[in-house]
Amino acid sequence: MEVGIVGYGAYVPRHRIKVEEIAKVWGADAPTYKKGLMLREKSVPSPDQDVITMSVEAARHALTRAGIDPQRIGAIYIGSESHPYAVKPSGTIVADAIGASPDLHCADFEFACKAGSEGMFVALSLVKAGEMDYALGIGADTSQGAPGDALEYSAAAGAAAFIMGREKILAVCEHTYSYTTDTPDFWRREYQHYPRHAGRFTGEPAYFQHLLSCARNLMENSGTTPEDFQYAVFHQPNGKFPMRAAKILGFPKEKIEQGWLAPTLGNTYSGSSPMGLSAVLDVARPGDRILMCSYGSGSGSDGFIFRVTEAITEVQKAAPQTREQLENNPIYIDYGTYAKFRGKIRKLEA
């Protein structure tokens, strides 16, 4: 029995801040950061946006494309490292807002940048097991880097939602694979506002070791090679890492570019590779194969192989497309406005 994505949608906030604007505040060299990270600007959520509001918008776009009654959704899993509440699941509010309550299972997931693909993985598995007709997996984040830290240039906001099902599949999931180890490259302790990371340690033993192993093992298990794929989407902590991973694995640039959103979006953490996948689904043709590998610090990587079906062409334009949201009408803000939006200014306690 085939299972896969029956509806998908992304949400990109309209505000942006350029690398130059952040660099000038901290006395950093903007061209060095832009070149080193392959990143020009990043999205910034409005003060009235969070993981819940972006998840609702992305889920509504997914529902529009799926054309199903939200009451038929049997589970909702939102993966994020910036859930608005420490205790009270984001999924409860999102499920109610999209009209999926109360007959459904709900849990919030957390695994640094791969919590979104985890939600997708579990949603897919429950549908595959026949436990429910439809399940919704969402990756969303409004992540923060500490002021002046390298992460401040990339930590961005966005969401992508995927409804998994068995009927009218847009992209059949042919294979999955996950790779997980204990690797302390990036973490945030309870009650701490900003995360910490192990500097250069975040590259080779963390991102590359997990993501490359995930991609290689997934291709080996499924008997595929880069030639079998029209598109590949890798987690994008910056613009540079996914491009380098692609090169090592043997994927040419043109198979990466459509889902490579980081240069103007930044790192949307749990939303990162899921949003890249939604950007690919916006333009993919029937028969195309897509390789997707997430990466979450701590560390782990989830891999998926999707095969796009004939049904995709009818729904690609049915809801706002990912790159259209990214490219149309951005509102650029200065660092002061950004600091106010992100609660970085210490005020009198009311």
Next chain:
Amino acid sequence: MIGSARSWREKPQRYRYQAARCSGCGKVFFPPRVVCDKCRGRSFETQVLAGSGVIETYTVIHIAPSGFTDEAPYAVGVIRLDDGVRITGQIVDCKPEELAVGARVRREFRKVTEDGPSGVIHYGYKFVPES
């Protein structure tokens, strides 16, 4: 500040934009009512309001009530939705001087207010420019 209980009761309107349409005369009420003020009917059907519309009129709030002071200046408008229903809402993601009567807006799900940093967050609808 919105009380948690009231905020919770109003979920069908704030989260899902459900209005009540009078079965007798067709008048649409948002928020719903128990008795129709036009035909005195007591039977209603649920109607989900349209997701976009045009700004019919608007005002810019410079002196904001408590809980909204960080957002000032901000716009509040009367929106004529594409199904003909008029509703009031905040218009965000734009500068007040960019607004115009007749401009198209669409609804988005946003945080409306929160009961301080440790309190409940209240969600609902706002409007944003369509393009």
